[in-house]
Amino acid sequence: MDREYALFINQADKLHYLTDEYRRVYFGDEFCERLLPSPQELTRMMAQVRDAGRAFTLVTPYVTEAGLAQAGALLALLPAGTEVVFNDWGVFRMLRSGYPGLVPVMGRLLTKIKRGPRIMNFLDRLPEAALAHYRTTNLDVPRYQRFLEDNAIGRAELDNPLQGLDLSGVSKKLRLSLYIPFAYVTTTRFCLTANADKPEKKGFIGVFPCQRECRTYTFYLDNAAMTTLLIRRGNTIFFRNTAIPETIRTSHLDRVVVSPEIPH
Secondary structure, X not given: OOOEEEEEEOOHXXXXXXXXXXXXXXXXXXXXXXXXXXXXXXXXXXXXXXXXOOEEEEEOOOOOHHHHHHHHHHHOOOOOOOEEEEOOHHHHHHHHHHOOOOEEEEOHHHOOOOOOHHHHHOHHHOOHHHHHHHOOOHHHOHHHHHHHHHXXXXXXXXXXXXXXXXXXXXXXXOEEEEEEOEEEEEXXXXXXXXXXXXXXXXXXXXXXXXXXXXXXXXXXXXXXXXXXXXXXXXXXXXXXXXXXXXXXXXXXXXXXXXXXXXXX
16 A cells, blocks of 8 residues: 655744655644644645645644634635544534535544553453453544544544554545554643743642643652653643554555654
């Protein structure tokens, strides 16, 4: 199978990572509406990607009502045929009703699978049926497959969990993308990094305006219960997994999305 490689960046100055192996650029953010590009940044990035002869995909996060309006302003700038990764069903509804010429791609936040690294502590003791279950996703469910097909969603994005993936039950009509090397564990609107460098804000806990401190600070979390180092970036926890599942060599996974830096 001819497998496409895509570069995933969230800031314009990261385009220097674009090399000959990448035929597509993903641009945007999956986890925070405050990190979406401005309309001006998006327009410039699309022009640069077009001039480089690559395809373009806009990535959007889960959103509030304010974020939905912000995402809508970006969708209005996209030419017909552009892919949009959505991680919020409200964004998809807006895509389908207001921008039918764009191509919806279901983001990895909406692909459900066991993500926590602690599973590796007991994986070797699980019955074969349980192990198989933990390697599958909601994309295996026939009713869910029909829903995606009925709504013209022809591609879904996948994380790279430590326990591996079993894609044998996924419809061959659905194209798949695998994200490497950073897999996410969990995310929330509550961001501990916001105002982290302001002593006067100590003790203030909540969802507050920020200065995008997450693009300055990264925290590494080491715990004996975990089998790998956790990485906190802003409101999201990741781990790094560079191993490519053997199963994808025989699956219909036709795209690998590479983040040279933490995608947030």
